[in-house]
Amino acid sequence: MTATPSNDAGFRVSLQVDIPSDVAYIERVVDLVRHPCAELAYNAHHLALNVPVALSEALSNAILRGNHEDPGKRVRIRADVDGQRLIVEIADEGDRFDLEANTRDATDAANIEREDGRGLFLMRKLMTGVERFDASPNGETGNVVRLTLTRA
C-alpha cells in the first residue's frame, strides 16, 4: 500500500498553454486550469464559478479585444496552482489598456440593461486580485493579465 500525504503541502502544478486567437479554445483552457484546482480540493464554488468565469473573461478579452481574433496572433496562458492559491497569467499581443479605466460598475442603474461591460467587473468580483502589466518592457504592445485566487 502506498503512503498518502496527509495534506497537499508542497504539491504544486504549473501549466503553460498557447492557443490561437479563437474563442473556441476557451472552454478547453478553463478545463485544463480547473483540473489541478479540483485535484487540490478547491471548493465547489471556486471550481464552478470563480475560476471558470474569471478565466473565461480574461481569455475572451485577450482573444477579442487584445488580438482582435487575428489568426497570426497567439494567447499564452501560464497557471501555477498549489494548496494556497491559483495564479493565472494571460498574455495577448494587443494594444495596451488601462484596467482601472475600463472597469465599469455593472450594477449601476445606468448599466444594468447594457449588453456588454461586465467582463472586468466580474473578474474583479470573483478573484482575490486582478492585475495588468506590459507583456514586454521594451515592446509597444502586449498585455499580461494576472488573476490570483487565494483560498479562504
Add this chain to the structure above:
Amino acid sequence: MSFSIKKQGEIVVVDVEGQLIVGNRQELKQKVLDELERGEKKFLIDFAQTGYIDSSGLGVLVSLSKKIREQGGELRLANLNDDLRTLFELTKLDTLFQISDTRDRALSSF
C-alpha cells in the same frame, strides 16, 4: 454545449446544456429571435443543465429580454443553481429577470 427548444403550451422553453459563453451565445440568440419572429411571445430559459455563464452569455440574456419585451412578450428564467444565482446577484441581474426555482413554477407563473 447545446440548446434545445420545445413548446409547452404557448411557452417556448429553451434548455441550456453546458456553458453559455462567448463561443456559443450567438447560437442561443438566433434560436430565440427566430421563435420571436414566428410570433412567439412567452419564453422560458431553463438552466438546470448549465455549467457556467460568462459576461457575454449574461449580455445575450439582457439583449433577448429587451427584444422580447419590445414585441410585447416576456422572458423568464428557471433552475439557477447556487453559483449561477450568485452570478446574477453580483451583477444585479436578479433584479431584471423573473427567476423561478423550478421549471414548473416558471411555467405556471406566465
